[in-house]
Amino acid sequence: MGAIYILWLRELKRYVRSRVQVVVSLGQPCLYLLALGFGFGPVFQQAGHGSYLQFMAPGVIGMTVLFSSVFSGIAMLWDRQFGFLKETLVAPVPRLHIMIGRTLGGATVASIQGLLILIICLIAGFRPHSWTVLPQAIAFILMVAIVFSALGTAIGSVLQDMQGFQLIMNFLVMPVFFLSGALYPLNNLPRIMTIITRLDPLTYGVDGLRGSLIQSWRFNPALDFTVLAIVAALFLSLGAYLFSKIEV
Amino acid sequence: MIRVQNLVKSFGDFTAVKGITFEVAQGEIFAFLGPNGAGKTTTIKMLTTLLQPTSGTIELNGLNPLTHAQQARQHFGIVFQDPSLDSEQTAYENMDLHGVLYHVPRKLRAERIERLLKLFELWDRKDNYVKTFSGGMKRRLEIARGFLHTPSILFLDEPTLGLDPQSRNQLWTHVKHLNETEKTTVFLTTHYMDEADRVAHRIAIMDHGTIVAQGTSAELKQQTGSDSLEAAFLSFTGSSLRDEGADAKAQLRQTARMWRR
Ligand SMILES: Nc1ncnc2c1ncn2[C@@H]1O[C@H](COP(=O)(O)OP(=O)(O)OP(=O)(O)O)[C@@H](O)[C@H]1O
Ligand SMILES: [Mg+2]
Numbered sequence: 001m002g003a004i005y006i007l008w009l010r011e012l013k014r015y016v017r018s019r020v021q022v023v024v025s026l027g028q029p030c031l032y033l034l035a036l037g038f039g040f041g042p043v044f045q046q047a048g049h050g051s052y053l054q055f056m057a058p059g060v061i062g063m064t065v066l067f068s069s070v071f072s073g074i075a076m077l078w079d080r081q082f083g084f085l086k087e088t089l090v091a092p093v094p095r096l097h098i099m100i101g102r103t104l105g106g107a108t109v110a111s112i113q114g115l116l117i118l119i120i121c122l123i124a125g126f127r128p129h130s131w132t133v134l135p136q137a138i139a140f141i142l143m144v145a146i147v148f149s150a151l152g153t154a155i156g157s158v159l160q161d162m163q164g165f166q167l168i169m170n171f172l173v174m175p176v177f178f179l180s181g182a183l184y185p186l187n188n189l190p191r192i193m194t195i196i197t198r199l200d201p202l203t204y205g206v207d208g209l210r211g212s213l214i215q216s217w218r219f220n221p222a223l224d225f226t227v228l229a230i231v232a233a234l235f236l237s238l239g240a241y242l243f244s245k246i247e248v
Numbered sequence: 249m250i251r252v253q254n255l256v257k258s259f260g261d262f263t264a265v266k267g268i269t270f271e272v273a274q275g276e277i278f279a280f281l282g283p284n285g286a287g288k289t290t291t292i293k294m295l296t297t298l299l300q301p302t303s304g305t306i307e308l309n310g311l312n313p314l315t316h317a318q319q320a321r322q323h324f325g326i327v328f329q330d331p332s333l334d335s336e337q338t339a340y341e342n343m344d345l346h347g348v349l350y351h352v353p354r355k356l357r358a359e360r361i362e363r364l365l366k367l368f369e370l371w372d373r374k375d376n377y378v379k380t381f382s383g384g385m386k387r388r389l390e391i392a393r394g395f396l397h398t399p400s401i402l403f404l405d406e407p408t409l410g411l412d413p414q415s416r417n418q419l420w421t422h423v424k425h426l427n428e429t430e431k432t433t434v435f436l437t438t439h440y441m442d443e444a445d446r447v448a449h450r451i452a453i454m455d456h457g458t459i460v461a462q463g464t465s466a467e468l469k470q471q472t473g474s475d476s477l478e479a480a481f482l483s484f485t486g487s488s489l490r491d492e493g494a495d496a497k498a499q500l501r502q503t504a505r506m507w508r509r
Contacts, residue, residue, distance in 0.1 A: 005348075013341075086298060086328060
């Protein structure tokens with residue numbers, strides 16, 4: 001248990017200490033809020049969908065958590081390069097504990113980022129349906145964070161260099177983001193697209209967030225939660241397996 | 249106790265370790281010498297569960313690290329040749345993290361950290377980030393960290409790389425002390441023959457992935473008719489440089505290592 005805690009704490013310390021990174025990683029979602037919010041806002045309203053800020057805020061929160069989670073897993077690449085990874089790999093604790101400590105640390109950081117963006121959205125004028133929905137929204141933030149931190153750990157365990165990182169960003173993370181309905185409603189898509197969006201775990205996270213916050217459900221909270229829990233279990237197992245096979 | 253039989257490691261079509269066999273008794277200090285690229289670090293990585301051997305068997309205190317990795321890890325500690333510190337944390341935090349990973353109880357941990365950081369003259373800098381340390385200070389911290397818990401087998405891969413004479417002396421005194429009081433088995437590599445001569449009970453010389461000689465320092469000198477271990481080493485391994493034959497990747501690695509120091 002000590003190992004899980006100390007590695008979780010390490011992720012948190014790194015986050016708190018790298019203030020530049022905090023600002024940078026919050027900057028991107030803010031840019032989306034500003035650029036897309038003001039750019040698409042009028043079009044969205046004319047099409048009869050209501051306020052775009054209300055619609056996209058939960059999506060931008062989901063996006064923040066997605067990026068932050070996957071990044072924290074991929075940060076293992078640096079630990080591999082700078083050698084710290086092997087210090088943890090030879091320690092007399094189950095590798096599973098090491099993996100869980102890192103993953104939970106990443107998930108915690110991603111959740112904090114998500115909450116910060118939620119606060120920024122509130123400042124920008126976003127209003128949830130009622131304040132009592134916040135706990136449920138936070139629960140979805142945590143679920144999304146765990147799902148994608150586990151995926152990040154799995155990816156980080158097999159990545160050897162920066163080229164692989166680019167590949168993952170362009171062919172995995174960005175599609176997961178765009179196909180999740182974070183930025184536009186997923187109604188009336190071609191059938192094949194509908195199927196693809198339903199295979200994207202983030203779809204359920206964004207639906208859970210949007211549903212909780214502005215009462216606009218595509219599925220329902222129970223389904224969203226169940227899917228996220230199953231995917232989390234899958235990714236955690238995959239991450240644990242790949243992490244246990246790391247060689248340096 | 250370490251027992252290795254016919255250990256082989258291939259990377260693609262290059263074989264770095266070509267079927268080596270040796271034994272290190274409990275409480276023995278064993279020096280593993282060899283030119284650059286001989287396969288010393290690769291051997292240590294296989295012994296410490298960081299690398300899967302291509303074939304061969306390993307026993308650490310009677311345990312097979314290939315099938316019982318986690319149990320085997322309880323028995324050894326290691327100071328790596330390459331850096332392995334967390335540069336974004338302070339010296340103290342690095343030590344503390346290690347102590348937690350190796351189950352050193354809180355109170356004992358605090359005591360030992362203080363003692364070791366003082367011993368290696370890092371106590372003044374304990375709250376500084378490791379990224380602000382000089383190469384030698386980082387190296388000292390790695391060594392202090394390696395002594396934080398007292399494993400029954402200690403692997404030291406070129407521990408004195410980049411250290412000043414004072415720190416080297418401190419290190420070997422400490423190693424001998426551990427060996428005498430705790431019966432710690434020590435498996436070390438070094439390119440400084442005088443160090444091996446001074447601390448090792450037994451020496452193996454490795455070259456191109458095979459062990460070319462084994463014995464006490466006196467035996468190796470006698471076999472080659474040399475008056476120093478250095479001369480014996482050169483007569484076993486020849487005096488040509490080892491980098492020409494090595495592949496490009498190894499050269500890059502070597503350069504990268506140089507720049508990091
Ligand atoms: N991951 C790897 N992939 C390919 N080749 C490798 C790898 N690791 C080591 N080698 C090769 O194996 C050989 C032995 O390397 P090793 O690091 O064990 O040498 P060494 O005896 O520790 O040398 P040094 O004194 O320079 O530390 C070298 O030729 C090296 O290029
Ligand atoms: Mg080496």
